[in-house]
Amino acid sequence: MKTDPAGVLTGAHYLDGDFAAGEGAMAAGCRFVAGYPITPSTEVVERIARRFPMMGGTFIQMEDELASMAAVVGASWTGTKSMTVTSGPGFSLMMENIGLAAMMETPCVVVNVQRGGPSTGLPTMTGQADMMQARWGSHGDYELIAMSPKSPQETFDLMIDAFNISEIYRVPVLFMMDECVGHMTEKVIIPPAEEIEIVARKLTDKKPGEYWPYELNGGDIPEFARAGDGYHFHSTGLTHDYRGYPEMSAECQWDCVGHLVNKIHNNVDDIVRFEExxxxxxxxxxxxxxxxxxxxxxxxxxxxxxxxxxxxxxxxxxxxxxxxxxxxxxxxxxxxxxxxxxxxxxxxxxxxxxxxxxxxxxxxxxxxxxxxxxxxxxxxxxxxx
Amino acid sequence: MSRKEIRITGFGGQGVVLSGHIIGRAYSIDAGNEATMIQSFGPEARGSACSTTLVLSEGEVLYPYLQELDALVAMSGDGYEKYKDDLNDDGILVYEKDLVKPTLKEGQPAYGITSTRIAEEIGRVIVQNIVMLGFFAAVTDLVTKEQWENAIKDSVPAGTEELNLKAFRAGWDYFDEHYDGGKPAGQETASIPAEKAD
Missing domain, CATH: 3.40.50.920 (Rossmann fold)
Structure with missing residues (x-):
């Protein structure tokens, strides 16, 4: 489907990568952002906080990064496209709830504008040292998707893909920028809304009472029901069966965690992207x-x-x-x-x-x-x- | 494909970054080329040295950092001292005449303007950077005057367009009045010289 024009600032702009990330998210239909500002990513949320009121979006400056990621998971379960934005130290704090998002199969985007680390490291200067953390940072076995743009224009374009792919596979997408791209200003062309294709949340056709949140029905991805629509289902970070109820057994662990890994493994050829x-x-x-x-x-x-x-x-x-x-x-x-x-x-x-x-x-x-x-x-x- | 490199330096609060933004916008969006701006993100509080760099190219800017500096715009003495040695021998120096006392290399093109005083005369010292920009625009001839003015209108806060255009024209006119035919006394050329493969 085409995106909501309210979030699309069509035209030629001279933007830094952080602003382009914000514009990309809004153009992709993101309408909930929770974050705890941190250099060098702050401009992403500055941009969003300023523009969200014009399109009915909600930005919350949270008490910390744990809460930010938790809020994103919750917001996404209302069917709203959701994102948080951080840099290395905040990324570390988000890891537990990124794992929760992976386990609950929650579509969301996490932007990390990387700076030098470890710890507080080099707040205003660049790094690319969170790449393995993006793959392995949360405990347990899971798969997710991470992207890395080279310019403000690609940041804008790729952000739309990040939201779309997150919806398709119901996984967190980690948007791994670096301070150089975040703070580099270049020409960014934002197309008209009718040229921006987005993937809407695929909602179940089933009626309340017939729906189970992790039932696969032969596909790779379970159907989604929004919190608040009367489905009264259970979703948890504990190992769960197709009904969403905890089940502590090796068999269920195979089904549950095997599925988290396989839904990416089985589609890897469609997901990988590189330029030669x-x-x-x-x-x-x-x-x-x-x-x-x-x-x-x-x-x-x-x-x-x-x-x-x-x-x-x-x-x-x-x-x-x-x-x-x-x-x-x-x-x-x-x-x-x-x-x-x-x-x-x-x-x-x-x-x-x-x-x-x-x-x-x-x-x-x-x-x-x-x-x-x-x-x-x-x-x-x-x-x- | 030509590649041109510019550094703007001054005090934090002087509008160094906005000047860079306007140059980049004019060259890339208004004139249809490419321009990559990188601003220094150090602990630059108001009053300390601040700087921004631009790489201009007719095609894609591959390497976004400076290699050979073609033009230095110095709005403070500290900034000039810090970066003067990076400037190519034939690179252009554009400077605030009351704040920068340059020691020029032989044959180096240099253009000074009393941009702070001019901005004070306009009534708002805050537009000093735009006076300097008008002067820089006249010196370098990178894009047309109309393209410069469009970039300014699209970059400054709403409601300040006229004030900023007035400042820009004051800087532009200063060049016409003080540098005969675009040449400073004893200089050959006023165009950014380097033509390098990008």
Missing amino acids: EEIEGADVVVLTYGITSRVARLGIEMARDKGIKVGSIRLIVVWPFPEKRIRELAGKIKGFVVPEINLGQMVLEVERCAAGQAPAIGVPHPGGGVHDPNAIVEAIVGAAK
Whole structure:
């Protein structure tokens, strides 16, 4: 269906990534945001708080990040598209309730504008060191989806996809920005509302009394009934059966948690998204995401000037990881180079997927800035040997 | 594909970031190119050094950070001292004449304006940055005057458009009055020089 025009600021704008994230969420139909402001993500909620009254949205500045994430889960169960926004320290505090959202199969979006960590780290400076936390941060087994934009325009566009994909699979989508993209201002074209396709919450056709909240009926995703519509069902973070009632057994754990993992695994080819460039015949493939993709482009061009055949993969969806593609490429190239603004995270995933067929060479950076392109060139030269 | 790099520096509160925003908006949206602005996000309280950078390009800006600075706009002495050495030898210096006392490299194009005094004469010292912007616009000729004015109207708070346009024109006129034919005494060119592959 087409989105509600009330949330769409059609036109050409000069916006930073944080404002673009806010505009993207509103254009996607988000009408509930709860958050506890934190640098460098504050501008996202500033934008939303200012514009929400014009479209009937509700923004609540919460007492902390635990409550913010809890409020988002609750709001989403009313059928309202919901989001919270934070940075590293707040992301840590949200982890328990992100797990709750995954367990209750609650569509929602969590924006993390990454700064340098750990702890309070570098509040105003960039980092990409929450990538593994996005995958593994909450306890237990679950799968969710994470995305990483490279520019304000892509932030806007991808935010709409984030809400849509969250509705399709009923999972939290983690929107992993970085401070550079969040605080970078560029041209952002916002299309007319009639060109923005959104996925509405798929509500059950069943009548109250016939409906069970986690019944699959042969599909991958259970049907949704809104709280307040008279269905009187039970939903919980405890391991539950199709009725939503807790059941403490290994069999039910298989069904319940197996389903959380399988609904993503079974659809991984539809979910993964990446952009490739000059992969054919490349000796070295540089894998990047977020701001690092732009810095690496310069390093890649410098390496090409030295006569090295370099291709690149830019992850747009970072989780689930494009395992199949990496394995395929690993058999054909001399090595992967993975620059990232952390001391080695996604490079481990590349290494795992390459499974010894090609080395994965990390180009670490601790945060607080971006790579010197020469460091990327050096790694490419090393990998090409 | 040309790539041009600009840094604007001044005190926190002088409107450094708004100036950068208007340049970026004029060049990207009004003139149909690309412009990436990055503002410094340090502990810049009012009165301390503040800065913003822009990379302008006719096509996509790949690397959004400075490599070779083509133009430095200095609205404070501290800002000038901090960034003067980054400026290319043929890079343009545009500065607040009462607040910045530059030590110029030989042959370096430099253009000064008493933008604070002019803003005071207009009646609101707060528009000093827009006076400076008008002057910078006349010096560099990046986009047309109409495109600059559109970008200003779309960027300043509603109700202040006329005041800001007046400030912009005052800066623009200062250049015409004080620099003969677009050239400062003894200088060859007034255009941002670097033509680099992006």
